[in-house]
Amino acid sequence: MAESWVHALLLLVCVPLTLTSGTGTGTGTRHRNISISLNPGHPDPPGGDLLYVRAVGPNDSLHILFCSQGAPTLLLIHSNSTEATVKVDWDDFLSRNSSGSVTVVPEGSVVYSDSLVLSRVWEYNDGNDTADPADPGSDLFPPYELQDVTWSQFNLSTLSALLCGVYRDSNGTICVQLSVFESWGRSELWPRLLHNPDSAQLAFWLDGLTPRSAHSRFLLELTAVGGAPLETVRTVRSIDDEFTPSIFTVSQWLSNSSVLAPAPGPSPGFVQWKPVAYRKPAATLEVATPVRYRPPRQQDPVSAANASKLIFGFYGNDTPTSGINISFGLSGEPFYGSTNYLSWTLLVGVGDPPLDSFSALVWSILAVGLGTPLLLLLVGGVWVCVRKLSAAAPTAYEPIN
Numbered sequence: 001m002a003e004s005w006v007h008a009l010l011l012l013v014c015v016p017l018t019l020t021s022g023t024g025t026g027t028g029t030r031h032r033n034i035s036i037s038l039n040p041g042h043p044d045p046p047g048g049d050l051l052y053v054r055a056v057g058p059n060d061s062l063h064i065l066f067c068s069q070g071a072p073t074l075l076l077i078h079s080n081s082t083e084a085t086v087k088v089d090w091d092d093f094l095s096r097n098s099s100g101s102v103t104v105v106p107e108g109s110v111v112y113s114d115s116l117v118l119s120r121v122w123e124y125n126d127g128n129d130t131a132d133p134a135d136p137g138s139d140l141f142p143p144y145e146l147q148d149v150t151w152s153q154f155n156l157s158t159l160s161a162l163l164c165g166v167y168r169d170s171n172g173t174i175c176v177q178l179s180v181f182e183s184w185g186r187s188e189l190w191p192r193l194l195h196n197p198d199s200a201q202l203a204f205w206l207d208g209l210t211p212r213s214a215h216s217r218f219l220l221e222l223t224a225v226g227g228a229p230l231e232t233v234r235t236v237r238s239i240d241d242e243f244t245p246s247i248f249t250v251s252q253w254l255s256n257s258s259v260l261a262p263a264p265g266p267s268p269g270f271v272q273w274k275p276v277a278y279r280k281p282a283a284t285l286e287v288a289t290p291v292r293y294r295p296p297r298q299q300d301p302v303s304a305a306n307a308s309k310l311i312f313g314f315y316g317n318d319t320p321t322s323g324i325n326i327s328f329g330l331s332g333e334p335f336y337g338s339t340n341y342l343s344w345t346l347l348v349g350v351g352d353p354p355l356d357s358f359s360a361l362v363w364s365i366l367a368v369g370l371g372t373p374l375l376l377l378l379v380g381g382v383w384v385c386v387r388k389l390s391a392a393a394p395t396a397y398e399p400i401n
Helices: 002-019 090-095 301-307 309-314 360-390
Strands: 033-038 050-056 061-067 073-079 085-088 102-105 110-126 138-140 149-151 160-167 173-180 199-207 216-226 230-237 249-255 269-273 276-278 288-293 321-328 341-350
Touching: 050 085, 050 173, 061 085, 061 173, 061 309, 073 102, 073 199, 073 309, 073 341, 090 309, 102 309, 110 199, 110 269, 110 301, 110 309, 110 341, 216 269, 216 301, 230 269, 230 321, 301 309, 301 321, 321 341
Parallel strands: none
Antiparallel strands: 033 050, 050 061, 061 073, 073 110, 085 102, 110 138, 110 216, 149 160, 160 173, 173 199, 199 341, 216 321, 230 249, 249 269, 269 341, 276 288, 276 341, 288 321
């Protein structure tokens, strides 16, 4: 009897360990076959490159375009056809004679599309160490307009592309790296974002950029353009910081599903990040710096179309546009000049964003911490009951001395 109780309790404690692997939640595609082409249909276009990633799943396809014709732009297109492909009319695309130079064939197969433009980098003198560019003691310098950066050609590896450039006469480089994925997984480099095959990762960094003051901090302005505009930022909390030490939240900039459907439902697209950046290329806890954001706001679609040829070619200049500012550092944190380096990573995708679940390590700690006292209590209670039940029954009469 005691053994059966012990076996039942051990089963209850161990079940979560077998059901949860820590690889995340979600119902997206499990695997995609990826093909990558650079400037499809044009050997060497002037003014920048256009990278085309075609990722085909069992019943659909995801098309990722990454462009340096103007400000760095990432465009994601979700199609319900496994035969769909992207076509570029290079003459119209380069001359901007009209929108519609970037199209999906077959027409009508597009389920959802969204794009993200890295518009500009702001630098300000944080004289009062408030990490607030609106503070009266903060001086905002003219921005680094990323459409005016002289970008290098894409440096391609297996499933990633690196883009670096120099802004006018400034020192240092501004870099953006795109990574795409065939299946679920996790980056080896901090902040080790969980990714799925319906997403792409962008890493952004400033390296050796000469600060314009001794107390310089930076902001990155992001512009989202698409049929379902990104409107809501949601913070998801967890008690598990195993993969990004000291970080217990993830921020999600979600698109408005009601634009595409009569009733609200799951988000058709997202931008996701952990609120942490790093002040050295070798990311460690010691060089981590907090990240904050300003609430999203509506922006002028004409400005986004002017900043990026890809935006104009696919959307034109009248598509809903929203923007968000990402600020790096808090009051009391080291200024940019302490290392002259700053890096930040984000994930862009379609469908619901991937979320971490408790890993086996966390479940093991919970099981030991909570299960052991309960196990000892129940085993002790069962042992006492068994001892009482197995003891000989007392006689009806007591002997008389």
